[in-house]
Amino acid sequence: xxxxxxxEGPVTLSEEAFLTINxxxxxxxxxxxxxxxxxxxxxxxxxxxxxxxDDKGSNKGFEATYRKETTSFHLxxxxxxxxxxxxxxxxxxxxxxxTALIFGKGTTLSVSS
Amino acid sequence: DGxxxxxxxxxxxxEGQNVTLSCEQNLNHDAMYWYRQDPGQGLRLIYYSQIVxxxxxxxxxxxxxxxxxxxxxxxxTVTSAQKNPTAFYLxxxxxxxxxxxxxxxxxxxxxxx
Numbered sequence: 001x002x003x004x005x006x007x008e009g010p011v012t013l014s015e016e017a018f019l020t021i022n023x024x025x026x027x028x029x030x031x032x033x034x035x036x037x038x039x040x041x042x043x044x045x046x047x048x049x050x051x052x053x054d055d056k057g058s059n060k061g062f063e064a065t066y067r068k069e070t071t072s073f074h075l076x077x078x079x080x081x082x083x084x085x086x087x088x089x090x091x092x093x094x095x096x097x098x099t100a101l102i103f104g105k106g107t108t109l110s111v112s113s
Numbered sequence: 114d115g116x117x118x119x120x121x122x123x124x125x126x127x128e129g130q131n132v133t134l135s136c137e138q139n140l141n142h143d144a145m146y147w148y149r150q151d152p153g154q155g156l157r158l159i160y161y162s163q164i165v166x167x168x169x170x171x172x173x174x175x176x177x178x179x180x181x182x183x184x185x186x187x188x189x190t191v192t193s194a195q196k197n198p199t200a201f202y203l204x205x206x207x208x209x210x211x212x213x214x215x216x217x218x219x220x221x222x223x224x225x226x
Contacts, residue, residue, distance in 0.1 A: 032213060043119075043203055043217035044156075089155065093213035099163075100146055100171060101215055105155040 002027045002094045006104035013080055013111050021075040021107045023064075023090035031092040033057075033066055033073040034101065038087045047075075047088070080111045115140045117218035119204050124223045126198075134189045134221045136204035142216070143209040145187035149173060150201040150220075159202075162187055163209060191223065198225045 007022040025031065032051045036044040048057030053068035064075045073090060090104040117138045126132045138145065144163045148156040158171030162181040176195025181187055187206075191198045201222050205215040 034214070036217075041220075041222075043117075043219045044205075045217070046214060049214060099144075099213065100158045100161050101156075101213065103156045105153065 002031070002092060002102050004090050004092055004102055004104035006088075006090050006107050009106075009108040011107060011109045013109070015082055015111055015113050016079045017111075019075070019077040019080045019084075019109065021088055021090075021109070023073045023075065023104060025071050025073065025090075025092050027071075027092055027094045029094050031094040033064070034091040034093070035062070035064055035073070035075050036089040036091060036103075038089065038106070040086075044089065080109070082111050082113050085109055085111045117204060117206055117216055119202075119218035119221050122219065122221060124221055126223070126225050128225055129193045130225075131190055131192050132198075132223065132225075134191070134202055134204075134223070136187045136189065136218060137185055138187075138204075138206045138216075138218075139185060140206055140216060141184075142206035143184070144207045145181070146205040146207075146215065147171075147177075147179065147187070147189045148203045148205065150203055156203065159189065191225075198223060 003026045034049045035047040037047045038044045048059045050057040050066035056065045062077045087106045087108050089106045091101040120135045146161040147159040160179045162168035178190045203220045204218040207215040
């Protein structure tokens with residue numbers, strides 16, 4: 001079945017460091033891909049998305065490119081801030097709208113000043 | 114403001130009692146979802162509904178029940194048959210067209226002792 005694999009955390013960085021969180025997927029079709037962020041005690045917020053191969057999603061300095069050849073959707077940010085500390089989830093949607101997303105297990109990011 | 118509300122934010126129950134978690138949305142979305150989140154396990158799908166008066170079991174539906182009598186509302190009942198109900202419960206919604214981007218509520222933390 002479809003699945004999402006994320007790098008295990010926690011990821012600990014200093015402020016202004018470069019961030020990469022790896023995400024790879026397995027899917028039978030042509031999925032849409034998402035990154036969600038969860039701050040402590042809150043629900044998930046959509047960070048960015050890409051709906052077809054070679055699309056780049058971007059938001060708040062974060063970027064991820066949909067790579068079909070490597071089945072990857074790695075999250076990157078050039079300079080992290082303390083406020084970026086959160087849990088990041090990679091997810092895919094392999095079928096039509098209105099069906100559930102498949103999530104990775106999440107990666108905890110901790111940024112210190 | 115459009116969005117998803119979940120209430121209450123924290124809920125405490127004694128073992129053996131049923132409890133109902135509320136989820137309401139004013140986004141005019143057709144589809145709604147319930148996920149369970151446990152530490153280190155990501156999000157797991159409990160139930161989802163694509164349309165009023167219809168719903169489908171997810172991966173971990175045992176011990177849970179739902180109803181969808183109104184488009185805006187999708188309450189989840191955690192029954193006494195759920196062996197390990199203590200968790201963080203997240204409700205989400207999405208339109209039935211497009212990329213299946215889901216919008217999440219703030220979550221309810223249920224503790225059963």
